Amino acid sequence: MLATLTATSSALEARLALTWAVEAIGSIGDRLQGIALDLDFDVGALTALIASSDVRELRKCVLGGRALDETGRLLAESHDEIGYIALSDELMMAQSEFRRLAADVVAPQALAIHRDDLLVPEELLRPLRDMGVFGLSIPEQFGGSAPNDRDDNLMMIVVTEALSEASLAAAGSLITRPEILSRALLTGGTATQKSYWLPRIACGDPLCAIAITEPDFGSDVAGLQFKGTRTAGGWLLDGAKTWCTFAGKAGVIMAVTRTAADRSLGHRGLSILLVEKPSYEGQAFEYRQTGGGRLSGKAIPTLGYRGMHSFDLSFENFFVPDANVVGGEEGLGEGFYFTMAGMMGGRLQTAARASGVMRAALLAALRYAADRRVFNAPLAHYALTRAKLARMAARFVACRQLTYAVGRLLDQGGGRMEASLIKLFACRSAEWITREALQIHGGIGYAEESPISRYFVDARVLSIFEGAEETLALKVISRSLFELALKSAERRGDL
Ligand SMILES: Cc1cc2nc3c(=O)[nH]c(=O)nc-3n(C[C@H](O)[C@H](O)[C@H](O)COP(=O)(O)OP(=O)(O)OC[C@H]3O[C@@H](n4cnc5c(N)ncnc54)[C@H](O)[C@@H]3O)c2cc1C
Numbered sequence: 001m002l003a004t005l006t007a008t009s010s011a012l013e014a015r016l017a018l019t020w021a022v023e024a025i026g027s028i029g030d031r032l033q034g035i036a037l038d039l040d041f042d043v044g045a046l047t048a049l050i051a052s053s054d055v056r057e058l059r060k061c062v063l064g065g066r067a068l069d070e071t072g073r074l075l076a077e078s079h080d081e082i083g084y085i086a087l088s089d090e091l092m093m094a095q096s097e098f099r100r101l102a103a104d105v106v107a108p109q110a111l112a113i114h115r116d117d118l119l120v121p122e123e124l125l126r127p128l129r130d131m132g133v134f135g136l137s138i139p140e141q142f143g144g145s146a147p148n149d150r151d152d153n154l155m156m157i158v159v160t161e162a163l164s165e166a167s168l169a170a171a172g173s174l175i176t177r178p179e180i181l182s183r184a185l186l187t188g189g190t191a192t193q194k195s196y197w198l199p200r201i202a203c204g205d206p207l208c209a210i211a212i213t214e215p216d217f218g219s220d221v222a223g224l225q226f227k228g229t230r231t232a233g234g235w236l237l238d239g240a241k242t243w244c245t246f247a248g249k250a251g252v253i254m255a256v257t258r259t260a261a262d263r264s265l266g267h268r269g270l271s272i273l274l275v276e277k278p279s280y281e282g283q284a285f286e287y288r289q290t291g292g293g294r295l296s297g298k299a300i301p302t303l304g305y306r307g308m309h310s311f312d313l314s315f316e317n318f319f320v321p322d323a324n325v326v327g328g329e330e331g332l333g334e335g336f337y338f339t340m341a342g343m344m345g346g347r348l349q350t351a352a353r354a355s356g357v358m359r360a361a362l363l364a365a366l367r368y369a370a371d372r373r374v375f376n377a378p379l380a381h382y383a384l385t386r387a388k389l390a391r392m393a394a395r396f397v398a399c400r401q402l403t404y405a406v407g408r409l410l411d412q413g414g415g416r417m418e419a420s421l422i423k424l425f426a427c428r429s430a431e432w433i434t435r436e437a438l439q440i441h442g443g444i445g446y447a448e449e450s451p452i453s454r455y456f457v458d459a460r461v462l463s464i465f466e467g468a469e470e471t472l473a474l475k476v477i478s479r480s481l482f483e484l485a486l487k488s489a490e491r492r493g494d495l
Contacts, residue, residue, distance in 0.1 A: 012078050015062075015071045019394035022062040025055070065383065072386020075393050076366060082359070082393055083400035087158070095158045101127060102166035110167035113307045114454045119249060119281060120170045120307045125204065128171070133159060134178045135202025137186075137345055143199030144182070153407035156345070157352040161400075164356025168458040170307030172353045176466070177208045177246060179349050180342035181254045184272060188327040188338035197252075197274070206251025206279065211241040211313060212339060218243075219471040221256070222267035222336065226315075228257040234321040235259065235273060236293070240314050243465075247297050247311040248280040254342075256335050259325075270335035272326035275318065283309055293318035304457030343466065344416060347423040350466040351403045354426035354459070358396045361430075361437035361455045365389060368441050385440065392433050399426040417480035420472045427462035428469060434459040 029050045036043040049055060061067055075082070087095065105127055112118060128134070136156045138144025146152040156179065164172025178201050185197055201208060217223045228235040237257060247253060253275040260269030275295070277287050283299035294316040299309035325331055326338055366389060369380035379385045399422070406422045409415030434456040438445035445452045463469045467476065489495045 010080060010084070012071070012074045012080065013084060013397065015067075015074065016082075016390070016394045016397045018062045019068070019071060019390060020398040022059055023391070023394070024398075026050075026059070026063075065387070068387035068390045069383045071390035071394075072380075072383075072388070075389055076370060076380040076386065082362065083397035085400065085404050087154070091154055091158050094155060095162060097131070098159050098162035099165070101131065102162050102171060106163060106166035106171040110170055110454070111449070111451065113167065113170045114304070115448055117283075117301075117306045117309075119309060120174065124170065125174075125207075128163075128174060129204040132202070133163070133175055134204040134207075135182075136175060137179050138182045138198050138202045139186075142194060143202040145202075151411050153345070153348060153410045154404065156349060157355075157403055157407045160349050160352035161356040161359070161403075164353040165360040167307065168353055168357050168455075168462075169305040172356050173245075173305070173308065176346055176349055176353070177210055177250070178202075178204075180210050180339075180346045181208050181252075182342075183345045184254065184326060184338040184342035187341035188272070188331050188334055190328050190331075193323075193326065193328075201252075206276075207246060207249055209244050209247040209250035209253045210342075211244040211247065211253050211255045211275075213241065213243045215240055215242050219468055219475075221339070222270075224256055224258060224270060226255065226257055228259040228271065228273060228320070230259075231319070234319055234323075235325070237273065237275070237315040237318040237320060240312065242312050243300065243310045244297070244313050245310040246308040247313055248282065248285050248299070248309055250277070251279050252276055253313075254326075255320075256339055259332050259335075265333070267336035268333050270339075271332045272335040272338050273320045274324040274326065275320055276324070289319055291317075291319055303460065304454065305461045344410070344419055346466050347472075348403070348406055348410060348419045350462060351399070351406070351419075351422045351426040354423075354430040354462050355396070355400050355403050357455050357459050357462075358399060358426075358430050358433045361434045361452060361459075362389075362392055362396050364452050364455070365392065365437035365440045372442075379440065388436055388440065392436050395429050396433060399429050402426070417477055420467060420476040420480075423466060424463070424469045424472045424477070427459075430459040430462055 029046065032046055033043050105124060109121065109124055113120065132145045135144030136159060137146055139146050139148045141148045145155065160172050160175050182198060182201050185194055189197065200206060212221060214224055214226055217225065226239040226241060228237055237255065241255065244253065255273050255275050257271055257273045258269050259271040262269065277295060284297065286296040288294050295313065295318050297311040297313045299311050302310065327334055369385050369389060370378055372379045402422045403426060406415050406418045409418055438452050438456045441450065441452050444450050447453060
């Protein structure tokens with residue numbers, strides 16, 4: 001099997017693909033056996049398959065001590081891109097330009113931003129604006145860089161990955177907010193709103209923030225309570241939002257608001273209102289409107305993910321004109337759907353963010369294992385380290401390949417469930433890979449001064465936002481799989 005894969009890819013890539021595939025067979029087998037217990041299914045055939053001599057031989061050839069050692073050795077000696085993706089010339093060029101920008105401009109500032117809990121500085125935002133980072137999902141006709149006739153998720157992935165490698169919070173995640181808002185506007189905005197807002201968002205002026213989460217409602221978006229009350233010429237907002245990242249610096253906040261008085265409407269009572277405000281630098285702000293409205297914000301201290309600050313927000317009688325209701329009168333009650341359209345891109349983008357963090361951690365671990373000597377030999381000399389590196393690389397390659405594959409699917413109009421699936425898998429993998437990379441670094445990995453400790457704390461947040469992993473698993477992925485299964489049963493005439 002190794003020989004067959006080697007014919008189309010490098011020997012190392014083939015080994016890494018097999019390593020992940022065979023690990024996946026093992027964990028899927030375990031999961032299915034657990035599920036079967038609940039459903040009273042007979043698992044005899046599955047157990048027999050897993051215990052068969054073919055599967056055991058495959059496991060030994062790929063996951064046995066000697067096999068992993070060899071994969072780790074090849075990895076440690078390789079200078080090739082790990083998880084190679086065949087990209088067009090345009091994407092290759094973007095990748096190398098953004099990797100250079102990340103290394104030259106972002107990386108030198110990333111440590112100070114993290115340790116001193118600073119806001120992303122203008123010296124970093126300026127080149128990102130110049131390179132069009134905020135308009136990646138916005139069609140050219142509205143001032144962005146995406147084609148007018150289709151999505152261009154691959155460009156978004158390439159740029160996000162490159163920037164997240166240098167800093168998740170101070171670079172890669174800057175793209176998430178315009179990604180969500182511009183997709184929501186493209187889905188539901190009026191022609192006037194698209195031509196007014198999209199060119200501005202594309203050039204990063206104003207910067208934007210997304211306010212969905214509330215103190216009592218996070219995963220349960222349909223239950224949001226943040227209230228909008230109709231007044232002459234617009235809406236008055238009252239209530240609290242929380243975890244609104246970049247709310248201080250942003251000039252516009254996408255606020256998901258309950259505009260219907262009838263609470264029984266659930267998700268059909270939500271609308272998106274665009275809150276305009278001045279941009280503030282600090283960790284707290286207060287904005288008073290001339291008509292008496294008030295918006296205040298205070299940053300929540302966090303473990304990591306520092307650079308944009310995530311705010312608790314309080315609104316009192318805050319006026320938003322009718323023109324800022326996404327979709328106008330017809331957009332009232334449609335906010336949940338517009339938000340979900342935005343989140344679809346946001347989830348794939350988050351998988352790409354995870355991929356960037358994983359790449360940074362893996363490369364740091366490989367470098368450290370080559371340099372650090374223990375018991376008179378480099379760490380990379382030991383079978384245990386090589387096995388660890390092999391498994392980390394295999395997981396990274398799987399996440400990376402799947403992220404790009406889902407990007408292609410979305411570009412072709414499909415891939416909605418898959419975007420949630422790869423978000424869940426890549427974010428969980430980033431936690432594990434950064435943990436293993438930190439472990440390889442020993443004590444220095446735990447020091448704040450080493451980038452690896454930042455990768456570790458930053459990776460932890462990925463499974464919480466953009467759809468917490470339990471919510472994605474229960475409400476999005478399993479429901480979609482169930483619907484697919486029902487449809488195919490209907491087609492077969494089994495129902
Ligand atoms: C650093 C950071 C930045 C953020 N930025 C933003 C932002 O810019 N804008 C924004 O709107 N939000 C933002 N968020 C908020 C984030 O999206 C929410 O934290 C997330 O949606 C989860 O909501 P919650 O915290 O209220 O958790 P809850 O909804 O209270 O859930 C708690 C836990 O229970 C799990 N859970 C949920 N349902 C079930 C179930 N049925 N069975 C079992 N377990 C379940 C959840 O997955 C979670 O692990 C940010 C969060 C963080 C930490």
